[in-house]
Amino acid sequence: xxxxxxxxxxxxxxxxxxxxxxxxxxxxxxxxxxxxxxxxxxxxxxxxxxxxxxxxxxxxxxxxxxxxxxxxxxxxxxxxxxxxxxxxxxxxxxxxxxxxxxxxxxxxxxxx
Amino acid sequence: xxxxxxxxxxxxxxxxxxxxxxxxxxxxxxxxxxxxxxxxxxxxxxxxxxxxxxxxxxxxxxxxxxxxxxxxxxxxxxxxxxxxxxxxxxxxxxxxxxxxxxxxxxxxxxxx
Numbered sequence: 302x303x304x305x306x307x308x309x310x311x312x313x314x315x316x317x318x319x320x321x322x323x324x325x326x327x328x329x330x331x332x333x334x335x336x337x338x339x340x341x342x343x344x345x346x347x348x349x350x351x352x353x354x355x356x357x358x359x360x361x362x363x364x365x366x367x368x369x370x371x372x373x374x375x376x377x378x379x380x381x382x383x384x385x386x387x388x389x390x391x392x393x394x395x396x397x398x399x400x401x402x403x404x405x406x407x408x409x410x411x412x413x
Numbered sequence: 414x415x416x417x418x419x420x421x422x423x424x425x426x427x428x429x430x431x432x433x434x435x436x437x438x439x440x441x442x443x444x445x446x447x448x449x450x451x452x453x454x455x456x457x458x459x460x461x462x463x464x465x466x467x468x469x470x471x472x473x474x475x476x477x478x479x480x481x482x483x484x485x486x487x488x489x490x491x492x493x494x495x496x497x498x499x500x501x502x503x504x505x506x507x508x509x510x511x512x513x514x515x516x517x518x519x520x521x522x523x524x525x
Contacts, residue, residue, distance in 0.1 A: 400511070401447075401462055402511070404449075
């Protein structure tokens with residue numbers, strides 16, 4: 302158990318819908334990262350937050366957005382969902398901006 | 414050219430064998446090198462973390478980095494069925510941008 306928690310574990314929804322994935326980092330960690338893992342693209346970095354501020358962006362679609370709240374938990378919002386958005390979404394956390402990242406168990410999103 | 418290349422396998426070995434997993438990377442600016450283990454449908458788990466050329470050992474695992482060749486390896490000695498998983502190499506530039514760039518992963522099966 303890495304100490305990073307993610308909810309929900311599974312999510313099944315329809316195309317065009319919007320969902321919110323939630324992540325609680327390890328106690329004391331200020332950085333939160335979101336990754337997407339799909340069969341064809343592998344594990345891809347989406348976005349990083351540090352102490353509430355956006356720090357780095359990767360290949361995140363405009364339909365996706367994220368935020369980190371004052372209690373340091375983070376949410377990833379996915380809207381106008383497409384079949385191709387079906388994937389595992391992982392959250393990771395680290396103490397600072399350049400430290401070892403620990404991954405949560407992931408949320409499996411299925412878009413029908 | 415992908416930033417990180419990894420042989421996807423699958424790799425099947427008998428219990429007790431020495432396993433060698435490898436990645437190559439393209440950008441000499443990368444400074445930090447990691448190996449993660451991922452069991453089916455679980456979050457990646459950090460195995461090894463290194464930032465310099467040479468070897469780093471932790472129990473049955475040895476991580477090797479050759480910056481001159483842009484080549485990283487993970488060796489598993491006395492492999493066990495419980496080592497059966499996907500192994501992902503990951504690299505990053507360090508500093509303010511801490512996004513991890515992952516290889517595609519190598520699926521390993523250790524046969525009892």
